[in-house]
Amino acid sequence: xxxxxxxxxxxxxxxxxxxxxxxxxxxxxxxxxxxxxxxxxxxxxxxxxxxxxxxxxxxxxxxxxxxxxxxxxxxxxxxxxxxxxxxxxxxxxxxxxxxxxxxxxxxxxxxxxxxxxxxxxxxxxxxxxxxxxxxxxxxxxxxxxxxxxxxxxxxxxxxxxxxxxxxxxxxxxxxxxxxxxxxxxxxxxxxxxxxxxxxxxxxxxxxxxxxxxxxxxxxxxxxxxxxxxxxxxxxxxx
Numbered sequence: 001x002x003x004x005x006x007x008x009x010x011x012x013x014x015x016x017x018x019x020x021x022x023x024x025x026x027x028x029x030x031x032x033x034x035x036x037x038x039x040x041x042x043x044x045x046x047x048x049x050x051x052x053x054x055x056x057x058x059x060x061x062x063x064x065x066x067x068x069x070x071x072x073x074x075x076x077x078x079x080x081x082x083x084x085x086x087x088x089x090x091x092x093x094x095x096x097x098x099x100x101x102x103x104x105x106x107x108x109x110x111x112x113x114x115x116x117x118x119x120x121x122x123x124x125x126x127x128x129x130x131x132x133x134x135x136x137x138x139x140x141x142x143x144x145x146x147x148x149x150x151x152x153x154x155x156x157x158x159x160x161x162x163x164x165x166x167x168x169x170x171x172x173x174x175x176x177x178x179x180x181x182x183x184x185x186x187x188x189x190x191x192x193x194x195x196x197x198x199x200x201x202x203x204x205x206x207x208x209x210x211x212x213x214x215x216x217x218x219x220x221x222x223x224x225x226x227x228x229x230x231x232x233x234x235x236x237x238x
Contacts, residue, residue, distance in 0.1 A: 008155040014097035016109050027077040028085050046074040047133035054128045076116040078135040088137045095148045107225045115143025115218045122213025139210035146218030149178040185211040
């Protein structure tokens with residue numbers, strides 16, 4: 001199921017959401033310009049490598065020019081391919097503007113980056129010895145989805161189901177669409193702990209625990225930062 005849009009208009013210009021999309025696209029263009037060996041080195045430098053992060057937490061040098069904890073932020077703007085980037089930016093485009101409107105620009109940026117960091121730490125917790133770089137905006141965006149489902153559970157999501165040459169559309173409340181998405185991530189995360197399959201980052205796949213963790217932290221942090229506060233915000237803040 002692929003979302004197309006939501007029936008949930010905003011009254012602001014979501015500058016932060018637009019800016020995050022732009023930074024992600026520019027970072028991917030830079031990645032794409034690198035030859036394979038340079039790209040591999042760049043990803044090991046800027047993406048989260050759980051094994052190296054574990055060593056840094058123990059005070060053991062990992063021979064990197066920047067502190068390893070910095071990758072918890074830089075990794076949020078890297079992607080492994082055009083489809084990876086496009087899927088993440090589609091979700092951010094659809095759901096980010098409404099959360100930004102409720103939190104305000106500054107709090108929303110803090111919220112987004114914090115969810116990304118906590119999502120990466122969630123994945124790290126379950127794969128502390130992995131040497132596979134973890135990257136992508138999906139953990140931070142999962143936080144946006146966690147806030148969205150709390151604040152706008154009845155907002156209608158228009159989506160499409162790709163079935164070969166047929167693309168039937170559907171409408172469903174955000175509660176069901178995003179609830180199903182979260183349940184899927186959580187179940188795959190549990191499966192990655194039980195069986196040596198190609199599920200999860202340990203096998204070079206999708207970091208499902210980052211998705212599930214980001215979603216949960218977003219649902220927690222959103223209300224704490226004023227997700228349900230409808231009072232008018234100051235101009236610099238709104």
